[in-house]
Amino acid sequence: MSDDHVYLTLAEGHEDDTRWAYGTGFEDPLHGVDTTVPEGVDAEALAAECVALADDALVSAQRLAEWVTRAPELEEEVALANIGLDLLGQARLLYSRAGQADGTGRDEDAYAYFRDAEDFRNVRLAELPGGDFAFAVVRLLVLSSWRLAHFRRLEAHPDPVLAAVAAKGVKELTYHRQYAAEWCVRLGDGTDESHRRMRAALDEAAPYLGELHTAYDVRDEVAEDLRQVTEAAGLTLPVHRPLPGSGRAGEHTEHLAPLLTELQGVARAHPGATW
Amino acid sequence: MVTGGPALLDAHRARHVAEQVPDPELPMLTLADLGVLRDVEVTVDGTVVASLTPTYSGCPAMAEMRADVAARLRDAGYPRVEIRTVLDPPWTSDWITESGRLKLAEHGIAPPGAAPRGPVSLVLSPTRPAVPCPRCGSADTEETSRFAATSCKALWRCRACREPFEYVKEI
Numbered sequence A: 001m002s003d004d005h006v007y008l009t010l011a012e013g014h015e016d017d018t019r020w021a022y023g024t025g026f027e028d029p030l031h032g033v034d035t036t037v038p039e040g041v042d043a044e045a046l047a048a049e050c051v052a053l054a055d056d057a058l059v060s061a062q063r064l065a066e067w068v069t070r071a072p073e074l075e076e077e078v079a080l081a082n083i084g085l086d087l088l089g090q091a092r093l094l095y096s097r098a099g100q101a102d103g104t105g106r107d108e109d110a111y112a113y114f115r116d117a118e119d120f121r122n123v124r125l126a127e128l129p130g131g132d133f134a135f136a137v138v139r140l141l142v143l144s145s146w147r148l149a150h151f152r153r154l155e156a157h158p159d160p161v162l163a164a165v166a167a168k169g170v171k172e173l174t175y176h177r178q179y180a181a182e183w184c185v186r187l188g189d190g191t192d193e194s195h196r197r198m199r200a201a202l203d204e205a206a207p208y209l210g211e212l213h214t215a216y217d218v219r220d221e222v223a224e225d226l227r228q229v230t231e232a233a234g235l236t237l238p239v240h241r242p243l244p245g246s247g248r249a250g251e252h253t254e255h256l257a258p259l260l261t262e263l264q265g266v267a268r269a270h271p272g273a274t275w
Numbered sequence B: 001m002v003t004g005g006p007a008l009l010d011a012h013r014a015r016h017v018a019e020q021v022p023d024p025e026l027p028m029l030t031l032a033d034l035g036v037l038r039d040v041e042v043t044v045d046g047t048v049v050a051s052l053t054p055t056y057s058g059c060p061a062m063a064e065m066r067a068d069v070a071a072r073l074r075d076a077g078y079p080r081v082e083i084r085t086v087l088d089p090p091w092t093s094d095w096i097t098e099s100g101r102l103k104l105a106e107h108g109i110a111p112p113g114a115a116p117r118g119p120v121s122l123v124l125s126p127t128r129p130a131v132p133c134p135r136c137g138s139a140d141t142e143e144t145s146r147f148a149a150t151s152c153k154a155l156w157r158c159r160a161c162r163e164p165f166e167y168v169k170e171i
């Protein structure tokens, strides 16, 4: 990227839409896309699907961003931030689509900043605090493997906007899954300590796996990815009884609310402000 | 309604203007080189409609590109400009033109190979071929990070000339 160009943009006062990637009040990411909901598509179900997928992505992006300045190596920090940015981009498109489909006309900011924890529909695995790098890569492997399989199904969705968002996302998620898988193998097949932490991470994630499978059954694809990785890493996927409740129904852990407080604080303190 | 002749010429000129806009993150490339400018047409009322496609869902340069194209077209004498976002089919690195690939290499950035088609399986053995060094041409290179300063690039290092370099990923 050209430094001159960026700094010039930052310095220009943003009187129109020439703003860079920060703050709030972005223009619609679906700007100029035909947003008619096709006949025969259940608009309410479409909106719900978009919100759930967007919430997974937004909450995951926030957890990934927490690694910036804390990852074991600079390269990993850049990687995790980039993966978060891809997910944030997917979330923006999906929130915009949801607002068109549910007829409320809400924009992406309304969904991201002005809903409370019980209105979020992300799976609980996405919101768990990610203190250990081993847990971060295990969670990323599970969520990207599931999302990739799910998005592949969505490429054939009758809503052309959701189908297009999915088709784009598939390419990105392929990279995310590969990144997570390679780290899982490296750590699982690494030192005694990294192996031990990988086992702990799998134990922590396992009770939440069942929550992922709802609309489309992609269990086999996800299981195959996990089998391949755990085998190469010298690990076994623990069998756990699924935890009761579901983030998809708005039932969350105590960890989501503090995450949202941080995410939403500035937007709520200064509603309508752009920065 | 005006058809053919002058209108067609006008569309050609508008397209040419839009094609020359540099990419904000890879400024050695024009938007046409990068393959993100899908279409430029002039409607009967003289509005220029330019269609752009994002490289990545989270590409932070998208708003910037839209603004740049609109500004260039206005400067070129088209007061009414409309920018459309096209999501389908999704952008692929295969759309980077031949001249775009040459320009990347000239600037020390390795251009992408052919993008995968269809579903990509998880592969855990190191089967990826080495990317040749854009400076010295050596194949003795290694990846240092799958992700770099922008989503579309990875970081590599050349063991022969010892220079790090960026590489536009296949997608």
Ligand SMILES: [Zn+2]
Pocket (backbone or CB within 6 Å): B133, B134, B135, B136, B137, B138, B158, B159, B160, B161, B162, B163
């Ligand atoms: Zn070299």
